[in-house]
Amino acid sequence: MIQTAPILANSQSELTQQMSTRLRTALSTHLRQAYAPDDRKELRIFSATEAAELLGVTGQFLRKCHSDGTINEPDIIKNGRRFYNGSELNEIRHSFENGSRTPGKYMPGRRDGDSLQIIQLMNFKGGSAKSTSAIHLCHYLALNGYRVLAVDLDPQGSLTGFCGIQSELEFDGASIYDAIRYDNPVPMSDTIIKTYFPNLDLAPARLVLSEFETETAVNAGQGVAFFERLSSAIRTVEGDYDVVIIDSPPALGFLTLTGLYAATSVLIPMTPSMLDLASTQQFIEMTSAYLQVIEDTGAVLNHDFFSFLITRDDPTDIPSQQIVSLMRALFQDRVLASTGLRSTGIADAAMLKMSIYEVTRSDMTRSTYDRARASMDEVGSETSRLIQSAWGR
CATH class of the missing domain: 1.10.1660.10 (Multidrug-efflux Transporter Regulator; Chain: A; Domain 2)
Structure with missing residues (x-):
């Protein structure tokens, strides 16, 4: 156990600085x-x-x-x-x-004439398992033969951490911010790093990525539209990948919108509760308004699929299953048939910044592992089928 002295500070800024330092050390x-x-x-x-x-x-x-x-x-x-x-x-x-x-x-990726598939996971409700779903999709697709690029658009860097880079401690090298910034952006290829996971590369996030929001407001109406910056960057490396998975921040700001414009498909993770349902309704309403503004500029947005992914699903919880049934009644096939289960196996793995694919069956109760793994396999498999369908297969 870490033993520390009480925090003594003369000002609020000094207090928060000491708190930050202690957390960083821990x-x-x-x-x-x-x-x-x-x-x-x-x-x-x-x-x-x-x-x-x-x-x-x-x-x-x-x-x-x-x-x-x-x-x-x-x-x-x-x-x-x-x-x-x-x-x-x-x-x-x-x-x-x-x-x-x-x-x-055995290699299900792109063939001649197939377009790069760019899937954005977005929701401004915290706790929707957005980053957890993103890393599981990355790992599933990579293990099944797709060449995957993970793009972390969240300044908090959760997806970056899952990929083995600890943005909380900072790191040397470029990040996705450097490819989309307004002042002397670098080539997208310079921001991409190989991960320890075969077939998976990463365009990491750092806290400085939050500056994109302010810079976009300052540079509004000057040069290339803000929402084109990420799609233009990805276009320079699209020949190297089959699928791009974008993890956006839990907010409907400029970062999320530039990801939405770049995306060919969208997944909205949501937990089955009334609070999350209400939050998601507001999120979709705001998204619609922002998309209308983008389309009014003459931009054309076409998504191969725009669907909900139920996360932290508990089949034994009757109230949550009523929400799931309502979602399926309202949106039919725009709700993935597979769900991400509420599982201690997935939660325990996430605590160590791992996916269930990085955990061995012997590390936990076998039934817990099997349920968690089957759940993530089903989500990954259904997403893979949607990708294949977008390619006309």
Whole structure:
């Protein structure tokens, strides 16, 4: 336990500064313990059973491919059991795709003529599991063969933290702000970093990103419209990715709107409660008004899908299920059939800035893990089908 003396301050600014310093020190200590010895996250290894499931093949087929030399043996074999890291899974996926008669069976990403899919998660209600949903989508799609770029538009940097970079402690290097700022923006490629997770890159956020709101107000009407700044930046790197996942701040400001303009699809995470339903109604109403202002400039906004994602869903809670039923009655197929469950497994993983895909089954009660994993798999799979549908498949 951390032992500290009482905070003594002569002014409110000194008090808040001391509070900030203590929190910063505590965060630094915790994160260095969590990511020791090199302060970097690493993706866990996967058993042969998990690998076969992720690759969409049987365990028998995977063993046969090793036996006949179609694929290389993994680096880690314990007691005759094979374990695979993310890079090895990626190599196997490429190998299977090259030998497949069905294009896209193992590599479901873009083909010639397919447009980049940009999915924004947005809601101005805190606690909607927006960032948690975003990282699970990133990890699911990356593990299933998509080339994914995560764009963190939230100055708080939650998605950045999930990707192994602790924005609370700051970091050296460019962030997404540097690509969309008004004064000497840098190329988008200069802001993107490789993560520890294969197939997943990140355009990180820093607290300075909040300056975009003020700068946009100051620069209104000068040069390129503010809402085009992110889409223009992404366009320069679109050939490197199949899918972009944007995590926007919990506010309907300029950052959220520039993400909304760049997006080809939108997901609105919401928890099934009356307070959240009322908040979401206000959010949608404000969004409509802002979109009208953007469209009045002559801009054309077309989204492949604009849907709700129910999060923190508890099937045993009757009042919340009434809200879910109401949402489905009102919006039919604009509410994803799959839901993100209220799960201690997901919550515990998020406390460590991890997704359920980074947790091994033995780390928690198996039934808890299985329910959480199945829930996130269903959300990811349905989103993948929507992406494929946007590509005309």
